[in-house]
Amino acid sequence: MAAVIGGAVTAAPRWAVGDGRPAAAAAPEPSDTPRDPVPDSTSPSPAAKPKPRAKPATASPSPSPSATAPPRVPASGPGTFTVARAGASSGGGNAYRVEVEDGSGVDPDTAAALIADVLAAPRGWAHAGARSFHQVAAGPAGMVIRIATAATTDRICATGHMNTHGEVNCRLDEVVMVNLKRWQTGSPEFHGPLADYRALIINHEVGHWLGHGHETCPGKGRPAPAMMQQIYGLKGCVSNAWPYDAQGQYLGGPSVR
Template sequence: MVLLAPRWAGGEGSPASAAARTPSAAAASPASAPPSAKPGRSPKPSHSPSASPSPSPSPTVLRIPASGPGTFATARADASSSGQYAYRVEVEDGSGVDPEEAADRIAGILAAPRGWGQGGKRTFHRVASGPAGLVVRIATAATTDRICAQGGMNTHGEVNCRIGERVMVNLKRWQTGSPEFDGPLNDYRALIINHEVGHWLGHGHETCPGAGRPAPAMMQQIYGLKGCVANAWPYDENGAYLGGPSVP
């Protein structure tokens, strides 16, 4: 089973029109013309072919497999990084996600000033083998459901989870975001990582602290914002924690 998420390419073809010009002629009959003279035939109008309209571009379709083999490709280690926490990035085979691109995106999220790294106060380094206290996996919905169920969680083919050292990222969410999140897809990817890594760091769920305020990264924003504004980050620009009341 494959889930299809249409992405429409812009552009349209405008038909060009060509008008045939027929010259006008004034007919004059001289008085001296012999009566047997036959009037000349009017020339047949020439027909110029109309230009065909340009075909509209076909819609591009992002194919999101609903299930996969359950095997994973591991992103390369980042030799330039060092830090307190070793982590690994794995992407399910056949998912269509490039492990290196995903790993670079995740590294940027973890190191961001507004992320859990707080610009260096907490540091992460990516490994490809050996011990890793944190493993971020991007997997199809079926694989995510199966692994999350091992921890007693029902992700319904829709959401992510953290089970032990593993952060399971639902491929559908990574590729399409959430209708509840008003922002770019890469911001929603940041929310996924910040929320699940927050659980890994020991943070529980939180809810909206007040209408119009930023939703906590530890809020389950996919289920509604409850008056808050969508937000992907645990800290603001000044380093203040963007939290809310704890919920189960």
């Protein structure tokens, strides 16, 4: 497949594993104020002394609310997909389509809006107008981003001789496979909000689609490259979802052969 990058045609590799490794074991997944007593309704006799005011009961501290339960993430699905239609346009640049596996619990249009924000972000692959992307719902698309259950991701990635172990993502020709488990729960190695980890998934796999290979940590305390397999450990770097910093500097590291 050839991808249009900044006006030039660059041949993308046949396949590239995102956070996965071919034929290597993936890291396991392993994210009421007390009130005074109500007064007695009966009136005391004239000679009766008023009863002393009862002391408010001392309430034990209420337990902290439990953390929000993580979303239910089905491990497998039918292998059929619904195309996102909201946000589709006929604009220029690299055309892509978003598809979500049926029964996954993810709304295709909502996911497409999040992906569009990542692809258009100043710190993403569109930095400084270097390239642009637009979503389509029909017709030719140079890239197809699919959010799928682990079983479906494994099956599709395996056609490119990649073992994603039910855990990670891959890129196969024009198809970017996003493992539903990672999309919904993030990674134990990534320190940041889920929205940032989703940005890392898209930036990493789209980076492969653009022809970038894997990179590793450039030095202790520095941002981990977006093209680093951060799910396997940061090697002294700090979590980072973006290929560029706010000044437009590429946040890369040594290539992994």
